[in-house]
Amino acid sequence: MSSNRVVLTAAALLALATLEVAADPPAAPAAAPSTDSSPREEITITARRSLQRQLSSFVHGITDLQNTEGVARWNVPVCPQVAGLPRQEGEFILARVSEIARIAQVPLGKEQCRPNLIVLVSADPQRELQGLHRYASSVLFGSAQPAVINEFIARPGAVKVWYKSEGMLDGTPLGDPTSTQTAKVVGGNNQFLAPFVGTLSPGGSRLQQDIEYELGQVIMIVDQRQLRGLSREQVADYLAMVGLAQIKPDAHVSGADTILGLFGSGPDAAPAGMTRWDQAYLKALYATDQESKIQRDEMARVMFRELLAEPAAPQAGEEQP
Numbered sequence: 001m002s003s004n005r006v007v008l009t010a011a012a013l014l015a016l017a018t019l020e021v022a023a024d025p026p027a028a029p030a031a032a033p034s035t036d037s038s039p040r041e042e043i044t045i046t047a048r049r050s051l052q053r054q055l056s057s058f059v060h061g062i063t064d065l066q067n068t069e070g071v072a073r074w075n076v077p078v079c080p081q082v083a084g085l086p087r088q089e090g091e092f093i094l095a096r097v098s099e100i101a102r103i104a105q106v107p108l109g110k111e112q113c114r115p116n117l118i119v120l121v122s123a124d125p126q127r128e129l130q131g132l133h134r135y136a137s138s139v140l141f142g143s144a145q146p147a148v149i150n151e152f153i154a155r156p157g158a159v160k161v162w163y164k165s166e167g168m169l170d171g172t173p174l175g176d177p178t179s180t181q182t183a184k185v186v187g188g189n190n191q192f193l194a195p196f197v198g199t200l201s202p203g204g205s206r207l208q209q210d211i212e213y214e215l216g217q218v219i220m221i222v223d224q225r226q227l228r229g230l231s232r233e234q235v236a237d238y239l240a241m242v243g244l245a246q247i248k249p250d251a252h253v254s255g256a257d258t259i260l261g262l263f264g265s266g267p268d269a270a271p272a273g274m275t276r277w278d279q280a281y282l283k284a285l286y287a288t289d290q291e292s293k294i295q296r297d298e299m300a301r302v303m304f305r306e307l308l309a310e311p312a313a314p315q316a317g318e319e320q321p
Helices: 002-023 037-062 087-103 125-141 146-154 232-244 259-265 276-287 295-308
Strands: 080-083 117-122 159-169 180-185 211-223
Touching (some): 117 232, 125 211, 159 232, 232 259, 232 276
Parallel strands (some): 117 211
Antiparallel strands (some): 159 211
């Protein structure tokens, strides 16, 4: 009896131990707190700072300044005209430039306006320019020196751009001495910039400048022979970019997402058309304060906000630029 009792007790104890183990398994080691959010936040912050630096470099790198500070833009209505192309191709470029101008809120002229944004396409740009210089030099080149004009004409390049800009004091032109002629040759490394001789009014602010700079005329001479392999969208968007903003002649755009590299990187490596960077740049140029001495910094900030925003989905039947 006693030995049975002992055996039963041992068996009971063993059963109890087994039940206890099954009912209460050893606790698993505590999981380390998740740190997934921290790397993500750091990556996001780093990416945003990198984008800010890239945009600042882009804006400062391509924007051609007047009198070391002012950024010129169209304040008078833009009236584009295309010559030297079949009607259908010319109308496509006109429509494209006008649409890009509307999106950037660039003032546009009415249907019957006097052309001031002129695209001239020629198979022999040098001969074309020589003829214009001979018969309409004052209209095309203003008061620029003959040596400057001749050098501009002789320069090779896919696109030559002649900008005429003027300083405005309280909306009033400062006169011929302040007129600035800048010639840009794509593919060359050439700039002619007449000195600015206007004076600021006394008591000017350190943050604001009294003089605004506006484009009065832009003439783009395109070498038709160098357009092979390019789509009409690429050409039209490039012309819109350099026609609606005064782009620095020696701008370096390697690494930037822009149509401005069209003739430097080749048609295959270049964007298919105007990029979000280009669109944001034009919007920023026309949305910021022209009198601000830090306008380019503000343009970079506007571009940053624009690029972070989700692009609007196109409506049915509508193409995005």
